Amino acid sequence: MPLDLLELSTQVRQMGELLAHRRADEQRRLRLLDGMLADYQDRWQELAELAETVPRARRSADGSLDERIPSPARPATYTAMATDGAEIDPDRHGGSGEFYLINVGRARIPYGQPSATSS
Secondary structure, three states, X not given: OOOOHHHHHHXXXXXXXXXXXXXXHHHHHHHHHHHHXXXXXXXXXXXXXXXXXXOOOOOOOOXXXXXXXXXOOOOOOEEEEEEEOOEEOOOOOOOOOOOOEEOOEEEEEEEOOOOOEEO
16 A cells, blocks of 8 residues: 555644644643642651551652752772663653654673673
């Protein structure tokens, strides 16, 4: 069956409109969440108490919501290993186009050691 360019261009335009709508909705939600974070940054104990009332919730709060905790010191030598082989959506919150990529691979990267390899 030949490719119907007119139908394809209509679908691409519709996808662009959908993406613009999703992006605007994402921005609206981010503004809402930023406002909520600001409202609750000094009320973390209240949120911790509320979380304890939720069945099966195992949550804890140790400080304000905007607290930053420094990373521990990096060891002199270590090996980072990763693998991937799943459906990948570029935006896990659903704000992107409807397409998928299957990627299977692995990597082993020794830091502070003589060589790095990947495959």
